[in-house]
Amino acid sequence: MSIHQIYKQLVPADILTEVLNQVEADPDWVKDNGIAPLRLYTTIIKFPKIKEIVDKTFPELELKIENKIYFQKYPVGGVCKDHIDPSRITVVILIQEPDRGGFLSVEGTEAYLKAGDAIMFDGTDHHKMTPVLRGQRISLALWFK
Numbered sequence: 001m002s003i004h005q006i007y008k009q010l011v012p013a014d015i016l017t018e019v020l021n022q023v024e025a026d027p028d029w030v031k032d033n034g035i036a037p038l039r040l041y042t043t044i045i046k047f048p049k050i051k052e053i054v055d056k057t058f059p060e061l062e063l064k065i066e067n068k069i070y071f072q073k074y075p076v077g078g079v080c081k082d083h084i085d086p087s088r089i090t091v092v093i094l095i096q097e098p099d100r101g102g103f104l105s106v107e108g109t110e111a112y113l114k115a116g117d118a119i120m121f122d123g124t125d126h127h128k129m130t131p132v133l134r135g136q137r138i139s140l141a142l143w144f145k
């Protein structure tokens, strides 16, 4: 089963700003893509209620949210090769959109996301990100199992 759903402006502007402030305040962990600190997880998970939205979208799946959030920061030239996630549903939230490039593609369909938008898709769908051509791209990923 292949599912994609885009949620426009899921994350309010003030939360985006708070997340970006946390990113700037923590140069040690932001230099590597990986698991974001609990502080960031707490910020992003309380607004909006992502778990509730996922449950409403996929009521039959009885999903559990993984207790982590994956942070991804891509400078110019940054790319993410085709892969699948070890999740049932993945939610990617765009925190900062690049000026050019850096499009997420799920099963060959490109998603045009703005900062604050989120996309949900089947974790077993092949997905990748085209190279960032200008600016930088910051996103967060949550896994539901």
Ligand SMILES: [Fe+2]
Pocket (backbone or CB within 6 Å): 083, 084, 085, 090, 127
């Ligand atoms: Fe992924």
